[in-house]
Amino acid sequence: MERLNRTTAPQAKRYTEKVIQFGEGNFLRAFIEWIIWKTNQKTDFDGSVVVVQPIEKGMVSWLNEQDGLYHLNLQGLQNGEPVDSVDLIDVISRGINPYEEFDAYLKLAEQAEMRFVISNTTEAGIAFDPSCKLDDAPASSYPGKLTQLLYHRWEYFKGDKSKGFIIFPCELIFENGKHLKECIRQYIDLWKLPEGFRAWFEESCGVYSTLVDRIVPGYPRDTAAQLCERVGYQDNLLDKAEIFHLWVIEAPKEVATEFPADKAGLNVLFVPSEAPYHERKVTLLNGPHTVLSPVGYLCGLDTVKQCCEDPEVGQYVKKVMFDELLPTLNLPKEELEKFAADVMERFRNPFVKHFVTSIMLNSFPKFKTRDLPGLKTYLERKGELPVGLVLGLAAICTYYKGGKRGDDEIVPNDDPKITGLLQELWATEDPAKVADGVLGAEFIWGEDLRAIPGLQRLLGKALALIHLEGMRSAVRAII
Secondary structure, three states, rough: OOEOOOOOOOOOOEEEEEEEEEEEOHHHHHHHHHHHHHHHOOOOOOOOEEEOOOOOOOOHHHHHHHOEEEEEEEEEOOOOEEEEEEEEEOOOOEEEEOOOOOOHHHHHHHHOOEEEEEEEEOOOOOOOOOOOOOOOOOOOOOOEEEEHHHHHHHHHOOHHHHHHOOEEOOOOOHHHHHHHHHHHHHHHHHOEEEHHHHHHHHHHHHOOEEEEEOOOOOOOOOOHHHHHHHHHEEOOEOOOOOEOOOOEEEEOOOHHOOOOOHHHHOOOEEOOHHHHHHHHHHHHHHHHHHHHHHHHHOOOOOOHHHHHHOOHHHHHHHHHHHHHHHHHHHOOHHHHHHHHHHHHHHHHHOOOOOOOOOOOOOOHHHHHOOOOOHHHHHHHHHOOOOOHHHHHHHHHEEEEEOOOEEEEOEEEEEEEEHHHHHHHHHOOOOHHHHHHHOOOOHHHOOHHHOOOOOOHHHHHHHHHHHHHHHHHHHHHHHH
């Protein structure tokens, strides 16, 4: 079987490079690239993507080995009918690792037809790092790298106002555009960049908040061989996602004119405010995802579907979603219950194996943005803590202890400072000290969570129960 590339797959098309994308992971390839691919088919957009690897170790080399080509398998129910499609996605033109090709990275700014910047660098990615320098090759943070690129473009085109970028961050942070814009302003101040550049950035570049929604299990390990047989190529970058998709972009209509994805029959919305869509989705989809994953994994389950269908973990998921998170939202109850029921149906998608380990990347930042607000609102409205969410946090802490689950090695993937803290705390073998240390880690939360009444005691109790009797016993205790 031939290896997939543009020589073995001459049917792959080439488009004009218009998009710079920070991130090469499964989600972006199953969401953004697919949307651009559909937009190319249905409109005259004619755009391709140059992928920039946002961290030192990544998979851009894999992309380049296949000339940016890969297949996307979409599965799910659409209008009540099953969908199981496999398409060749051909919109990535090349990938660049700025840690090895910094000059090539900066030269992207010199391409006149480049217009869009899209990113998904996880919740931890949009952050200001004051240690970054303008002459770093590259700056360590994503906003630092982007500021370097913008400044080079301003210099190269001598401040031409028509050469600004339209920037769509897709990180799951509320008002991600505003956060990214503020980080760039901080770098302008830190690096003492010219006022002319500041004015060009403010007037000629648009940084727009967005909300993304599609469940992406990623590489289909269990069906990869069959899919390769189906498409006739050895494809090491196979990707898999549900059929459902939603991209909400808080931007004026003139942006939609330049990026006409909403004209391609896609669920892409240009709206005055993404706030109501964001709160609903983050709370009722991502919130349960974040806690069901470590709870399910430590109960011996591997996929979201297994978690939802397990007699005990399934009850836990419903408790968190319907009893604890849903009451913290302000939209009409019937609308919220319908959305939550739809989410449960998506979680149980019979076509998709969404492995919980793929969700547990950067679990602490995810809990902070997805579940902590609900925990606080629940306490405020009910006068008590939501035991399911607290158990989810305890499960995250336990997962970060490492060790083994059966024959599987548990290897948490997060900021080394966070993983190091958890290893240090668990070395005490005292759940109470783990609870105290985690909640008091202001570098994780931006505050001291020990100030939340009763949280330290309840978290310590949950950790002790998991430690002594196992995860299932802890789940049974609250359902």
